[in-house]
Amino acid sequence: MPHDLDQDFGSLTAEGDWNYVFSDHPLSAELAKAEGVFLYDTNGNRYYDASGGPMAINLGHGHPKMKAAITAQMEDYAFCHPMLANRRRADLCAAVASVTPEPIGHPFARYSG
Numbered sequence: 001m002p003h004d005l006d007q008d009f010g011s012l013t014a015e016g017d018w019n020y021v022f023s024d025h026p027l028s029a030e031l032a033k034a035e036g037v038f039l040y041d042t043n044g045n046r047y048y049d050a051s052g053g054p055m056a057i058n059l060g061h062g063h064p065k066m067k068a069a070i071t072a073q074m075e076d077y078a079f080c081h082p083m084l085a086n087r088r089r090a091d092l093c094a095a096v097a098s099v100t101p102e103p104i105g106h107p108f109a110r111y112s113g
Contacts, residue, residue, distance in 0.1 A: 029041040038061070049061065092107075
């Protein structure tokens with residue numbers, strides 16, 4: 001049965017704290033948590049996270065191996081600007097280059113579209 005979005009979520013308007021949010025909220029759903037490929041709103045409704053977004057969310061939310069890798073990375077630094085060299089990026093690019101045909105041989109790693 002299809003959801004009536006207005007009935008399920010009410011309306012999040014640009015009032016109070018929401019007035020300071022940079023973007024609009026067309027679904028009027030307030031995110032509470034995420035697990036695996038699912039997002040959950042504050043009303044307990046579950047959605048597939050098919051947004052992609054600016055991160056590698058297609059790997060899933062809350063996976064133990066991802067948590068461990070992120071935590072380990074945060075011990076060193078949270079972000080490395082593309083103009084700076086870092087070993088993890090070099091290792092990733094070498095691994096990608098090792099399985100791609102010529103003339104691709106030099107991956108161009110970026111974090112945006």
